Amino acid sequence: MTDVVLVGLGGAGGIAAHVLTAAGAEVVALEAGPRRSAAEMTFDEIRNDVREWLAEPKARGELPTFRHSADQPSGPSPYPMLMANGVGGSTLHYPGLSARLDSWDFRHWPIDYAELEPYYALTERTIGVTRDLRRTGWTELMSDAATRLGWHPHAAPAAIDAARCTYCGFCTCNGCHVTAKGSTDATVIPRAEATGRLHVRTGARVVRIEARRGRVTGVTYVQDGRVLFQPAGAVLLGGFVYENVRLLLLSGLGGDQVGAGYMAHGTPNVCGRFPGRRLNLFSGLWSQATCVRDFEAGMLTASHEFKPIAASNLHPPSVPRWGAAWKAWLQANAQSVGTVSGQLETLPYEHNRLDLDPHQRDPYGVPVVRVTHRLGEHERRGFAFLRARMTEWLREAGADLTWAPDEPSVDARHCYGGTRMGDDPATSVVDRWGFVHGLENLGVLGASLFCSTGGVNPTLTVQALAWRTATRLTTSDMFSDRKPTVFEESA
Numbered sequence: 001m002t003d004v005v006l007v008g009l010g011g012a013g014g015i016a017a018h019v020l021t022a023a024g025a026e027v028v029a030l031e032a033g034p035r036r037s038a039a040e041m042t043f044d045e046i047r048n049d050v051r052e053w054l055a056e057p058k059a060r061g062e063l064p065t066f067r068h069s070a071d072q073p074s075g076p077s078p079y080p081m082l083m084a085n086g087v088g089g090s091t092l093h094y095p096g097l098s099a100r101l102d103s104w105d106f107r108h109w110p111i112d113y114a115e116l117e118p119y120y121a122l123t124e125r126t127i128g129v130t131r132d133l134r135r136t137g138w139t140e141l142m143s144d145a146a147t148r149l150g151w152h153p154h155a156a157p158a159a160i161d162a163a164r165c166t167y168c169g170f171c172t173c174n175g176c177h178v179t180a181k182g183s184t185d186a187t188v189i190p191r192a193e194a195t196g197r198l199h200v201r202t203g204a205r206v207v208r209i210e211a212r213r214g215r216v217t218g219v220t221y222v223q224d225g226r227v228l229f230q231p232a233g234a235v236l237l238g239g240f241v242y243e244n245v246r247l248l249l250l251s252g253l254g255g256d257q258v259g260a261g262y263m264a265h266g267t268p269n270v271c272g273r274f275p276g277r278r279l280n281l282f283s284g285l286w287s288q289a290t291c292v293r294d295f296e297a298g299m300l301t302a303s304h305e306f307k308p309i310a311a312s313n314l315h316p317p318s319v320p321r322w323g324a325a326w327k328a329w330l331q332a333n334a335q336s337v338g339t340v341s342g343q344l345e346t347l348p349y350e351h352n353r354l355d356l357d358p359h360q361r362d363p364y365g366v367p368v369v370r371v372t373h374r375l376g377e378h379e380r381r382g383f384a385f386l387r388a389r390m391t392e393w394l395r396e397a398g399a400d401l402t403w404a405p406d407e408p409s410v411d412a413r414h415c416y417g418g419t420r421m422g423d424d425p426a427t428s429v430v431d432r433w434g435f436v437h438g439l440e441n442l443g444v445l446g447a448s449l450f451c452s453t454g455g456v457n458p459t460l461t462v463q464a465l466a467w468r469t470a471t472r473l474t475t476s477d478m479f480s481d482r483k484p485t486v487f488e489e490s491a
């Protein structure tokens, strides 16, 4: 028996482990992936970005299926979905852009910005969020252009140790070779393990949450081919959006709202050619960026980190995709192409949801999640609006040619909902603290709690919410014999 079992030790689970162990809790973390080391993090775009090796242990074999509407058969997703598996979760391979939501983003939430603000501050101090990454010709060019347009550009907030970062250009889809990221494997998890109260089991896949008479009793998991039961006083689910929903559905817990309110960020982008300029965007990292947050529709970002294979696709539609003309265009222009991208806020629609696919199973014979999702009129207008702003921005900075994909793009790795938080069990799965209605010792961590997407990257909010949920647990009756923890010293 342990006080708390954590399902998944990623961005959210790592934070919860830190908060719980600091408060004196004994915690068992069951993580499906392995521990990764800095030495494994080589500069290999094919392994990292194309094959997405960090998703091999679990996510690849359990990829959700996709359909645009309930009357269609499900099939492979047209959008990127893969997340990383390992101690640190998907923060292993994120470039750490760590922005807070705005106060208006909480319009449809049961909590407001003020309620989350202290947890934002604690998380930022603890994982090391800075605006001090090196500025470059590109970030300054775009900053000056935005200022001329009357906007308010700023350096991206990034969970990166600016002094240690080598600006290697292989940050996204890869772990850090010098441990400069604020990924949870490098920040909060070692602290939690140093207390002696965090017990990490890797290669441990949770397959079911067990409950009896209105309380969860623990989880069943598989490790090295053996089926085991871990009893616990409380369970916190931190397996990322798709797995949180899948485990609740497979366990028959959470009610009929599980899976409702699914959303994924729209990610418009526009490219521009800057004739005669060498922009050197292959160096640096995605969160070494100039951001603009003047528009409610979502944040705009001018970033670095164009790896060779990705950059070879950044040409206007008039240029062929292969052959001599393509090579000649790249030779003349590849160093002079810059892009800006957006994080378009999307809405929860009745028709968008997650459920178990009756026709598709993972290699263990368990149904995978099925996504039913299509964008609405709000998103189509949002795309058009943000694209127009991005084009304006690039032109103002000196681009003589701009182009963008015709179809709106969606990033299903920035996905949300499915265990929405709320005060009314008829329209939500968890309460305002993140605990499942009617099951007070089962908490959920992650973006599955979100009621709307907001227009910025999710993880800082995911982590602030996880800090708050874990804190709530430590102040429950279960912990009445432990001393309360004060976290001002977390930096």
Ligand SMILES: Cc1cc2nc3c(=O)[nH]c(=O)nc-3n(C[C@H](O)[C@H](O)[C@H](O)COP(=O)(O)OP(=O)(O)OC[C@H]3O[C@@H](n4cnc5c(N)ncnc54)[C@H](O)[C@@H]3O)c2cc1C
Binding pocket: 007, 008, 009, 010, 011, 012, 013, 030, 031, 032, 033, 058, 082, 083, 084, 085, 086, 087, 088, 089, 090, 091, 093, 094, 095, 096, 097, 098, 099, 172, 173, 204, 205, 206, 207, 238, 239, 240, 241, 243, 287, 413, 414, 445, 446, 447, 457, 458, 459, 460, 462
């Ligand atoms: C390429 C890429 C770049 C990104 N960049 C950014 C960025 O710059 N800024 C930002 O804010 N966000 C970014 N994100 C999103 C960010 O990575 C996630 O929001 C964040 O990691 C989510 O945290 P989580 O704890 O919910 O899930 P994860 O961090 O994915 O952790 C979930 C963990 O649970 C484990 N797990 C799952 N199921 C089970 C099970 N059944 N049993 C045991 N363990 C299980 C998984 O192996 C995993 O380790 C990026 C994502 C991707 C893919």
Ligand code: SF4
Binding pocket: 160, 164, 165, 166, 167, 168, 169, 170, 171, 172, 175, 176, 177, 178, 179, 180, 181, 284, 285
């Ligand atoms: S860009 Fe910096 S933080 Fe990212 S992997 Fe390279 S050295 Fe690490």
